[in-house]
Amino acid sequence: MSKTSTNATKAAGGGGKLRATLTYMKQHWQLYVLFIMPAFVLTIIFRYIPMGGVLIAFEEYNPIRGIFGSQWVGFEHFERFLSSPDFMRYLMNTLKLSIYGLIWGFPAPILLAFLLNRILSTKTKQKLQLILYMPNFISVIVLCGIVRILLSPTGLINMVLGTNWNFMTMPEAFRTIYIASGIWQGAGWASIIYTAALSNASTDLKEAAVIDGANIIQQIRAVEWPAIRDTVLIQFIMSVGNIMSVGFEKAYALQTDLNLASSEIISTYVYKVGLLDGNYGFSTAVGLFNTVINVILLITMNQIVKKMNDGKGMY
Amino acid sequence: MAQAKKKKGEFAKLPKEDKTILIIGYIILGLFCIAIIAPMIYIILASFIDPVTLQNQGLTFDFSKWTTTAYERVLSNAQIWIGFKNAILYSVLFTVISVVVTLLAAYPMSRDDFKGKGFFNAIFMITMFFGGGLIPTYLLISRLGMLDTMWAVIIPGAFGVYNMIIVRTYYQGIPKDLQEAAEIDGANEMVYFFRVLLPVCSPIIATVAMWNFVGMWNSYFDAMIYLNSASKQPLQLVLRSILIQNQPEPGMVSDTQSTAERAQMAELLKYATIIISSLPLLVMYPFFQRYFDSGIMAGAVKG
Numbered sequence: 001m002s003k004t005s006t007n008a009t010k011a012a013g014g015g016g017k018l019r020a021t022l023t024y025m026k027q028h029w030q031l032y033v034l035f036i037m038p039a040f041v042l043t044i045i046f047r048y049i050p051m052g053g054v055l056i057a058f059e060e061y062n063p064i065r066g067i068f069g070s071q072w073v074g075f076e077h078f079e080r081f082l083s084s085p086d087f088m089r090y091l092m093n094t095l096k097l098s099i100y101g102l103i104w105g106f107p108a109p110i111l112l113a114f115l116l117n118r119i120l121s122t123k124t125k126q127k128l129q130l131i132l133y134m135p136n137f138i139s140v141i142v143l144c145g146i147v148r149i150l151l152s153p154t155g156l157i158n159m160v161l162g163t164n165w166n167f168m169t170m171p172e173a174f175r176t177i178y179i180a181s182g183i184w185q186g187a188g189w190a191s192i193i194y195t196a197a198l199s200n201a202s203t204d205l206k207e208a209a210v211i212d213g214a215n216i217i218q219q220i221r222a223v224e225w226p227a228i229r230d231t232v233l234i235q236f237i238m239s240v241g242n243i244m245s246v247g248f249e250k251a252y253a254l255q256t257d258l259n260l261a262s263s264e265i266i267s268t269y270v271y272k273v274g275l276l277d278g279n280y281g282f283s284t285a286v287g288l289f290n291t292v293i294n295v296i297l298l299i300t301m302n303q304i305v306k307k308m309n310d311g312k313g314m315y
Numbered sequence: 316m317a318q319a320k321k322k323k324g325e326f327a328k329l330p331k332e333d334k335t336i337l338i339i340g341y342i343i344l345g346l347f348c349i350a351i352i353a354p355m356i357y358i359i360l361a362s363f364i365d366p367v368t369l370q371n372q373g374l375t376f377d378f379s380k381w382t383t384t385a386y387e388r389v390l391s392n393a394q395i396w397i398g399f400k401n402a403i404l405y406s407v408l409f410t411v412i413s414v415v416v417t418l419l420a421a422y423p424m425s426r427d428d429f430k431g432k433g434f435f436n437a438i439f440m441i442t443m444f445f446g447g448g449l450i451p452t453y454l455l456i457s458r459l460g461m462l463d464t465m466w467a468v469i470i471p472g473a474f475g476v477y478n479m480i481i482v483r484t485y486y487q488g489i490p491k492d493l494q495e496a497a498e499i500d501g502a503n504e505m506v507y508f509f510r511v512l513l514p515v516c517s518p519i520i521a522t523v524a525m526w527n528f529v530g531m532w533n534s535y536f537d538a539m540i541y542l543n544s545a546s547k548q549p550l551q552l553v554l555r556s557i558l559i560q561n562q563p564e565p566g567m568v569s570d571t572q573s574t575a576e577r578a579q580m581a582e583l584l585k586y587a588t589i590i591i592s593s594l595p596l597l598v599m600y601p602f603f604q605r606y607f608d609s610g611i612m613a614g615a616v617k618g
Contacts (some may be wrong), residue, residue: 024430031423036435039420039474043442046471049448050455063454074334117342118337120326130601131348134355138597139533142589143552143559146354149585156357159373216333249536253559274450275540287448295444301485 034280046227057285070281077285086269088293094265094290097251098243101179107241110232113194118216129195132188132241144253169258178254180261194228214228224293234305241301244294347427362386362586366579384389385587389581394564395591400551404533405538405549413473413527414520421479422508425486448538453523456541466530467541468549478523485519486512532596549593557588573605 019102025032052067057077059070081087117123135143150156153169156229158164167173206223214222248267266286273284318433319550328335360374368380423429423434452471461467489512497507513520535551542548556562563581571577 010321021430024428028429028504031429032431034505035419035423038416039479040435040438042416042470042474045443046447046452046455050451051445051446053451053454056454057449112344112347115340117339119344128344128348130604131351133604135351135598137529137600139532139535139551139554139569139594141533141535141554141558142593145554145585145589146358148558149358149589150354150581156354156369156373187350189346214332216336249534252536253555270449271540275453279428280450280454284450285449287450291445291448295347298444 023295027220031277054284054288057288061280061284063280073281077282078289080217081282081286081289089261090264090266090269093262094246094267096262097175097178097265098246101246102174102243104240105178105183106188106236108183109190110186110194110228113193113198113228114220114224116195117198129188132191134188134191135185138185139248140253141248143181143185144250147177147270149255151177168254168256169262171259171263172260174254174259178250181254182250193231197228197231198224233308237301237305241298242294243297244290358586358589362583364583366576366583369433369583370579373397377526381431385580385583386591387604388567389587389591391586392564392567394545394553395498395550397546398548398553401547402532402550403616407529408465409469409473409525409531410528412469413475413478414524416474417478417523418513418516418520420474421482421486422512424479425483439479443476453540462541463543463589465547468537472514475527482516482519483524489515499524499575502513518606521603524602539586554588554592558585 006159049154055067056070058074059067059072061067067230083293116125116128116132119128136144148168150159153164153166158166167177206219209219209223244266246265250270251263251265252268252271255268270283270287270290273286290297326334326337350403357374360482361383363381363383365380365382366373366385368375406466424432426432447455456462456467456471461470493511493515494507497511502511524601533551535549535555538549538552553564556566561581561586567584568577568580
C-alpha cells in the first residue's frame with residue numbers, strides 16, 4: 001500500500017506532487033483524522049494559544065479588556081525586572097541550584113551503576129535495585145514532608161547531632177537540602193539508563209581483559225567506560241540545556257519564609273508575583289525571559305551534540 | 316548455592332588491590348541503601364509512638380507507649396479519602412487519555428511514507444523548547460471554563476512529546492516484515508495497528524502508562540492553581556496542607572485540649588499520613604519493575 005503511493009509520487013513528478021499528496025491523504029485519511037488529530041488539536045490549543053498569550057508580557061494586562069484591549073507598555077516589565085535588585089538574586093539562586101545540583105547530582109547515578117555492575121549475584125543486584133528505585137515513587141510533597149520532619153529542631157538529624165538547629169529556616173542550608181534530597185530520591189532511578197548501557201558492554205571483551213590480567217581500574221577504562229560514554233555525554237548535555245528549568249514543585253515545597261534568600265527561584269517568583277499578586281503582565285515577562293535563556297541554552301547544546309554526533313542532534 | 320560458591324571463589328582469586336576497590340565500592344553502595352531505608356523505617360516506627368513520648372525521648376521500644384491513634388485519626392478523616400478518590404480518578408483518566416493519544420500519534424510519525432511528517436514533527440518539537448508560560452496558560456484554562464474542574468488538571472498535559480518520541484522509536488524497532496505480512500493477508504492499516512502492532516508493544520505501553528500514572532499521582536502544581544473546591548482536591552494537595560503548611564484537617568486534632576497537645580498530635584499525624592499516602596505506589600511498583608529496563612532503553616535510543 002505504502003509502496004504504490006511512493007511510486008505514484010515519483011511517477012507524477014514535480015508538478016503532480018500536490019495531487020500525489022492529496023491522493024495519499026485520501027488513501028490514508030485515518031492517519032490524519034484518527035491518529036494524529038487528537039495530539040495535534042491538544043498541542044495547538046494548550047501549547048500554541050498560550051504562546052500567543054506571551055503578548056501579555058508587553059502590556060499592562062487588564063482581565064476585563066483582554067489581551068488585545070489592554071494598554072501596551074513595550075519592554076517596561078522587562079526593564080523593571082532586569083533593573084531590580086531582586087533580579088540578580090533570583091537568577092543566581094536558580095543558576096546555583098541547578099549548577100550545584102548538576103555537579104553533585106550528575107555523577108551519583110553513574111557511580112551507582114558502576115557499583116551495581118560489580119555485584120556478582122543477580123539476586124542481590126535485583127534486591128538492591130528494588131531499594132534504590134523506591135524513593136522515585138515517593139511524591140515531592142511526601143519527600144519534602146519527610147525532609148521537614150527529619151530536619152526539624154526536634155527531628156532525627158538534630159537528635160543524632162545533639163543540636164537543635166532549625167535547618168528549614170536557614171538560607172545557607174536550603175541548597176544542600178534540595179540537592180541531597182534530590183540525590184536520595186533520584187540517583188537510583190537515574191542509574192537505570194547507565195546500568196542498561198553497562199549491560200550492553202561486551203562480555204567477551206571483558207573476559208578477554210580479565211584473562212589479560214587487567215585489574216578493575218583497567219577494565220573500567222577499557223571496557224565499561226567506552227560502553228556508557230555516549231549515554232553519559234548525551235545525559236550531561238541535556239542536563240546543561242535544562243539548567244534554567246529547575247522544577248517549581250520541590251523548591252516551593254521546601255520554601256519557608258525565612259529561607260527565601262536562597263530558595264526563591266525564578267519559577268516560584270513567577271507563580272507568586274503572577275497568580276498570588278495578580279501582576280499578570282510582569283509575571284509573564286519574567287517567565288518569558290526565563291524561557292528565552294532556556295531556548296538559547298538548549299539550541300547551543302543541541303548544536304554541540306550535532307558536532308560530536310556526526311550531524312545528528314538530540315531533537 | 317553452587318553458583319554462589321563459584322562467585323566467592325572468583326572473588327578470592329582477585330588481586331589484592333581489586334579486592335580493596337570492590338570492598339570500598341560495596342560499602343558505598345551499602346551506605347546509600349541504608350541512607351534510603353533508614354528514614355523510611357524511622358517514619359514507620361515513629362508513626363506508632365505516642366506523640367508526647369516521641370517529642371520528649373524519640374523512638375522507644377517500650378510498647379506501652381505505642382499507639383495507633385494517628386492512623387485512626389488519619390483514616391477516619393474524610394478529606395484524606397476524598398484526596399485518594401480524586402487522585403485515583405485523575406490519575407486513571409489522565410493515564411488512559413494520554414496513553415491513547417500518544418499511541419495513536421506515534422504511529423503515523425513512525426511511518427516513513429507519512430506525508431506531513433516534517434510539519435507535524437516541527438509543530439510538536441517546538442513545544443519542547445518554547446511555551447507560553449504560567450499566566451497565559453492559566454488565562455486560557457480560565458477562558459475555556461475549565462477552572463475548578465478536573466479537566467484542567469487532566470487535559471492540557473495529556474499529550475507529551477517526549478513520550479510520543481519514545482513510543483515512535485519503539486514502533487520503528489518492530490520488524491517491517493510484520494507489516495508486510497499483514498498487508499499480504501489483506502489487513503488495512505487500522506487492522507494492522509490494533510491487531511498486530513499494539514499487541515507486540517505491551518512493554519512500552521506499560522512503561523508509558525506507569526510514568527503517566529505516577530507523574531499525575533505525585534504532582535500538585537496544576538491542582539494547586541486550578542482547583543479550589545475542597546471536594547476536588549487530589550491527595551497531594553491534602554498532604555500539602557498537612558505536611559508542608561502544618562495545617563492538619565480540622566477534624567483530626569479538634570478534640571485535643573491544649574495548643575501544645577494539638578501541635579504534638581499534628582506532628583504525629585504527619586508520620587501516619589506519609590505512610591498511608593505512600594504505601595499504594597510503593598507496594599505496586601515492584602510489579603512493574605520488569606518493564607523498567609525495556610522502557611528506559613527505548614527512551615535512551617533518542618536520548
